[in-house]
Amino acid sequence: MSLTQLFLIIHLLAIAMALGIGVSNIVGFRVAKGLGGDMAKGIAAHREALIPYGDTLFITVIASGLVLFWLAGAGHLGPWFSAKMVAVAVWIITYVLMRLRIRKFLATRDMSLVPMIRTFAHVLLAAVVSALICAVMAFNA
Numbered sequence: 358m359s360l361t362q363l364f365l366i367i368h369l370l371a372i373a374m375a376l377g378i379g380v381s382n383i384v385g386f387r388v389a390k391g392l393g394g395d396m397a398k399g400i401a402a403h404r405e406a407l408i409p410y411g412d413t414l415f416i417t418v419i420a421s422g423l424v425l426f427w428l429a430g431a432g433h434l435g436p437w438f439s440a441k442m443v444a445v446a447v448w449i450i451t452y453v454l455m456r457l458r459i460r461k462f463l464a465t466r467d468m469s470l471v472p473m474i475r476t477f478a479h480v481l482l483a484a485v486v487s488a489l490i491c492a493v494m495a496f497n498a
Contacts, residue, residue: 441491
């Protein structure tokens with residue numbers, strides 16, 4: 358197994374796991390919306406428990422992506438790769454903004470922050486899926 362293959366495996370596994378957490382959080386928001394009391398609190402606790410895993414996967418995806426970029430070189434990457442990098446930039450910015458909003462929410466429990474967190478989650482998911490589609494197109498040779 359080459360170094361490129363190893364980092365591609367790490368990269369793709371981290372993306373898959375992060376997507377799973379993202380979808381789980383969006384579903385959790387929708388399910389908790391119709392519940393009350395302990396059930397809603399349980400779902401919220403589950404989402405909060407996933408935060409460190411999401412942060413670790415975020416860093417893993419970025420680090421492994423940078424290593425893959427370095428290993429591949431930048432000379433032969435086309436427009437699909439550029440589109441992928443735009444989607445990755447949207448993903449990174451949205452993730453950071455969302456985490457800052459979540460940090461504020463956890464400190465204050467201000468429910469007025471939740472709609473923006475939900476919006477960030479949807480934008481983030483769309484950016485990751487777009488990046489994946491563009492990556493498939495960029496490396497389809």
